[in-house]
Amino acid sequence: MEKKIVLLYGSKLPPYKHIEKISQKYWRYYERDQRNGNYEENEFFEVWVSFHFTDSVPEKFTYVTLCIPIRRSFLSKLYSIFEALECNVQLCDFTHSHPTTEVLGITYEGYCYRCSNGTKLLFINLYCDENGHEDTVFELEWYRKLPEDKRWYIAKKEEDPEKAFEQWVVNQISPNAASS
Numbered sequence: 001m002e003k004k005i006v007l008l009y010g011s012k013l014p015p016y017k018h019i020e021k022i023s024q025k026y027w028r029y030y031e032r033d034q035r036n037g038n039y040e041e042n043e044f045f046e047v048w049v050s051f052h053f054t055d056s057v058p059e060k061f062t063y064v065t066l067c068i069p070i071r072r073s074f075l076s077k078l079y080s081i082f083e084a085l086e087c088n089v090q091l092c093d094f095t096h097s098h099p100t101t102e103v104l105g106i107t108y109e110g111y112c113y114r115c116s117n118g119t120k121l122l123f124i125n126l127y128c129d130e131n132g133h134e135d136t137v138f139e140l141e142w143y144r145k146l147p148e149d150k151r152w153y154i155a156k157k158e159e160d161p162e163k164a165f166e167q168w169v170v171n172q173i174s175p176n177a178a179s180s
Helices: 016-035 072-083 161-172
Strands: 002-010 044-053 066-071 088-097 100-103 106-115 120-128 134-136 152-155
Touching: 002 072, 002 120, 016 044, 016 066, 016 072, 044 072, 066 072, 072 088, 100 161, 106 161, 120 161, 152 161
Parallel strands: 002 044
Antiparallel strands: 002 088, 044 066, 088 106, 100 106, 106 120, 120 134, 120 152
8 A cells, every 4th residue: 555644733733532533434434345345455545644743742642643544535535624623734755854954053853744746844853952962942942932834844846855954944043042
């Protein structure tokens, strides 16, 4: 089965129980198709429902990646259901990368999802300062001050993800904020 990712991201995501209920519904469709002999593997995607928090990760981390076998003809319906949950959502290919850049002596690492439409969705995840202290960017004052919609960047198809990540990070950091 070809793999896809439905990525839900932002600082406010729907309750996990809603996402789990949607997942269980599509699992039942899959199991029914298998029981009824209406199953051909090439007619299904293996869809991973993943989460990327742009604020802090919830204290009681209950958002676990879910895997759903879904009929290809149902993928757009599944996607529209997640869109209706009023959160940020992207359909992504299964490949990803971890771009890095150094700004004012601090190394930043990100996450780059390859969206199905060819664009790239970038996040800043970690930083490592000159003393070797490594932590999530949630700890940095300049990051916490960023408006929600500046905590990710969608690079164009033709943009190199490493260069796009570097330019985006530089644009987010003021000269005095890097040490915050």
